[in-house]
Amino acid sequence: MSRSLITEARNTWCPGCGNFAIEHALKTVIAARIEEGFPPEKFVLVTGIGCHAKIADYLDINSFYAIHGRTIPVATGIKLANPDLCVICCAGDGDCYAEGLDHLIFAAKRNIDLTMIVHNNRVYGLTTGQYTPTSPLHFKGRSTPGGTEEKPLNPPALMLASGATMVARAYTRKLDHLQAVIREGMEHPGFAFIDVLQICASFFNMTDYYNERVYTIKEHDSSDFWRAWQKVREWDYSADAPIALGTFYKSVEPVFNDKFRITRQPGEGREQAVRKLLERRIGR
């Protein structure tokens, strides 16, 4: 495979932005899978709106650059139309945990086979620094200069509660691990949720904080829901605590899109079917 997987679009992320690591990891995993024989045209990337979304411009694969918070419904439609596609969602934390939260919960609830990568920098970057659903308590942003009065969401806990069949966390400065988790997500049959901790170099640089606290979970039984529940609650995205990275939970359950494999053949007319439905109305 000689394709570079990177377009000629000029990259406009800030120097030091965590998005570079996610782009690199995703590109590496896709390249590896293409190398192994997965058809490149079967990858589809869906993004929301925000800094993360520019990844749709930069990766040279099929993409649907959607709107704020709406990656999942678009991706769901694509996957239901053609369950053979490998559909990846990249969303921001504001994008996905605020305006898009209902879609996220429903994707987990229905176990649609998507790989959901949340670029969680815990701040609104492109709108210049307001708090997000995962900003720590008392976070001072441009809309909350006195500090927030609300606690952050714990997305992996939320996803466990919603029925996600793979729940993981990664960190942009642990690149090999990030790649491994993304690959695991793509290979997981069902809804794979990956909360990726990334820094915002301009508005919320947490590099030192994360570097001191992150650790990769070992000897963890990811089929044990209650173990996973305890693990994801170790750090609550606000108070000081060790931050576990890895796959907290994984189970194989019926996948929603599998029920929608029946497809009309190209050129298959419907006139007969419609006539039959009408005839039934007069008792024939």
Place this chain on the structure above:
Amino acid sequence: MEDFSVLIGGKAGDGINRAGFVIGRILSRMGYRIYMYYDYPSLIRGGHNFAIVRASRHTGIASHHFTVDCILALDQATLLRHAGRQTPATIAIFNSDSVKAGAPAAGLAVPLETITKEEDGISIMANSCLIGAFCRATGIPWDIAATVLGEEMPRETEKNLSIARRGFDAVQERYILPKREAPEVPLITGNEAISLGLLQAGLDAYVSYPMTPSSGILHFLAEVAGETRLKVIHPESEIAVILMAQGFAFAGSRTAVGTSGGGFCLMTEGVSMAGMTEVPVTIVVSQRPGPSTGVPTYTAQGDLAFVLSAGQGEFPRFVFAPADPAQAFEWAGRALNLSWKYQVPSFILVDKTLSEGTFSFDPEEPEWTGEDPIPCWDGTHPYRRYAESEGGVSPICHVPTAGAVVKVNSYAHDEDGITTEDRDLIARLVEKRMQKSPGMLAEVEALHPVGISGDPTASTAILCWGSTAGTCREVADIIGLRVVQPVVLSPFPARALRDALAGVSRIISVEDNAEGQLASLAGAHGIDISAQILRYDGRPHALEELRDRVLEVGA
């Protein structure tokens, strides 16, 4: 007799809609064309529901009479509420188990509950008893009643038939409705006509969140999904609906969605996205009174201006407003095809009257469009999703296509679908999208976008749109007026409308809204209205009511 109308009324939960439909089927088997108006409040049990079934010798009926020839009362309220609809000749058949005071002396009393109980039936089977009595009273042969009841009641058929027979035997013949030799045609609702129109044009997926009065489409298509190889999805919200539909279309599936005003409010960001991404989607909006929740189970034409301009920014769109099931079938298919041909959103704008009304549908009447092929990328050069081309429509290519990278973008973008803020590129892509408009207009001009009926030489015309056209046509036939009905509302067929109004000196507009939204639209194109008839109480005009109002404004 040209026409025969029967009203059946009772409480919500009594199965009035179903019973009305069965009566419609029986009258249809008798060789008549049918229209049924169904009136019900938004509650599950109690309240008052009624249906008026009209049987006519004429084809194309799409309105109800105010007065009725027969009234079937499951309860006292039906007789009281509809006293004004009765004439001395009206036959009243009532449930003597529940109607005591004020029972019409000349009426036919049938102890529906007693009979049903004696036959070991459940309470809803009282309908069968009433239908049996109705058939006997109007001289409908038992074998016709029994055949239709057998077809419409596949469960507990024998019990329903014996209950119906008891009703049939309980009364005397009062009137003989002549049997006609005309062949029976199917009875369908407007929602079913839209569904069938979409199916025959190659619908692959229907995505919808339930909302009256559009839900009938979701229910019907979900029911037939298996045998038609259709994917039917009910997601978490209308926001998800419109986005999911575009996901489907991106992967090559012809997709429609359906909702009413409130749900459509949520869809507008997605409609605007379709305008920018140029991903085809067909949107059925079935109107009910607003603003906000309004009156969920009644009718209105208040969302025309909203649908014409919904979504931020500027982009071309098709808006079609069919009047009856034949037009609904035809234009639903066209909406799907044209949305794909031009890669723009297309709308089918209807209302409760059409969506939930039941009509005789002659499959020979409308045009069957089938699935129009669309030009696809030929693979000879690198794929550019938004390549400039004549008429503004770029060759489409769906994922997965080997050798093509398909990039769809809601942000301003270049021809490859890559985000841009470059002023020249922005302007060029705006022009590319807007370039579609002339082609879209030429396309609809060739499809008879304006219906003309009544007396085409009359110098007074009724201007109307959507379901009101059915009543207007019949009023025009009585008084001798021309009826002009634009089926296409965007792109607005101004020239065709002016042609249809040639020689007209006086235009009376009829709309189910308070602002006269079509009148404003016509006015913006230099067509002036002489008088307006507006109705906004959630009810459609009965034939006599509209006739009187048209005469009042001086036809």
